[in-house]
Amino acid sequence: MTSPTSALDAPLLILDEVEATYNHAIVALRGVSLSVRRGEIRALLGANGAGKTTTLKAVSHLLPAERGQITRGHVRFDGEIVEQTSPADLVRRGLVQVLEGRHCFRSLTVEENLLTGALGRSSSRAEAQADLEKVYAFFPRLKEKRRASAGLTSGGEQQMTAIGRALMARPRLLVLDEPSMGLAPLVVESIFQTLKKLNENEGLTILVAEQNSTVALRYADGATVLENGRAVLEGPAAELRAREDIKAFYLGLGTPHREGLPAGSSRSAA
Incomplete structure (x- = not known):
């Protein structure tokens, strides 16, 4: 029997080896796993086309509206399987998404x-x-x-x-897709500062997909990096921010130092 304490400690959101396709033909996600703890800001990073938006739409059960479907694995929000819940019910339960494009x-x-x-x-x-x-x-x-x-x-x-x-x-979980897109740097900073205040003052859990890894890693607690529909890296935001090899190979920043890469670096920065 699950104790109240362990239930509270359980992640609010879990993606378990999620695969997703569009039109039953185009594979967009390939076994993506990640979790978001209660009270955490989790950044979902990656280049354009890496699978960030598809991941967020899987989380909010919005894939079917675009002829998409989860073909393997599950998404669970507060213990409930997302695929068995309508998007409107998810909003009522506290999972609210801000779509890309304002x-x-x-x-x-x-x-x-x-x-x-x-x-x-x-x-x-x-x-x-x-x-x-x-x-x-x-x-x-x-x-x-x-x-x-x-x-x-x-x-x-x-x-x-x-x-x-x-x-x-x-919301109990606020899901944002590219909130910095097309905005001036000062505006982006202001928005992320407000998200951090919401997280700290209201205990709001946030999952944010961002191409702007620099700003996202300054405000997030942890991050997951997607590449070609796969989760290739995850770890504390402070550690990812400090690693020159990770910034070069996965975030498109700096100069790569191949000798710094851990052998088979494909899952965790921890």
Whole structure:
């Protein structure tokens, strides 16, 4: 029998040897395994086409909407098999994804966009208002722009709106796909600083897929690197950040030093 303590210590999210295809023909993931602990920021790193977005869509059970399917392995969120749960139910249970591309309802105001995030959980007007004020506390710029049409705000403000809308659903696991894409460095820093505050102050667990490994590794606790649909490396973010060989071969930074690579380095940096 599982004790309450061990249940709390169990990872909030587990991917167990997940393989995924599109149209039953194109293999996108090849036995990806990773776990995200409660209260952790986990970065999912890799080049464009490495499988990051497919992994996140497998986590949120969004693959079937794009003719994708998990063909082997399982994804478990808080002990439940994701593939057996609808995306809407996953949101209600606390798994909320912010898709790549800063998706907003462009004709709605910023505040109206945020309030749509509370619709799925049948919150009262008072609860929604309290959550709205909390979002404004983390993103003061959104309060300034709350009456503006989302489509007329900057890229950074649209990304903040998309994240704020997800926060209105009261996530336990926030899943973000390339939040830095197309944004100025100062805006990216601001967004990641806010994510870190949410993690530290609210205990929010975060899984973030990023091509910008430099910024992701500064704010994450741990990281998993994907290459050609495989998880080729994982370890503490601080260790990955410090290893010149890893930065060169897996993150595209610096000059490779082949003698520094561990023999058969394909799984863990620990």
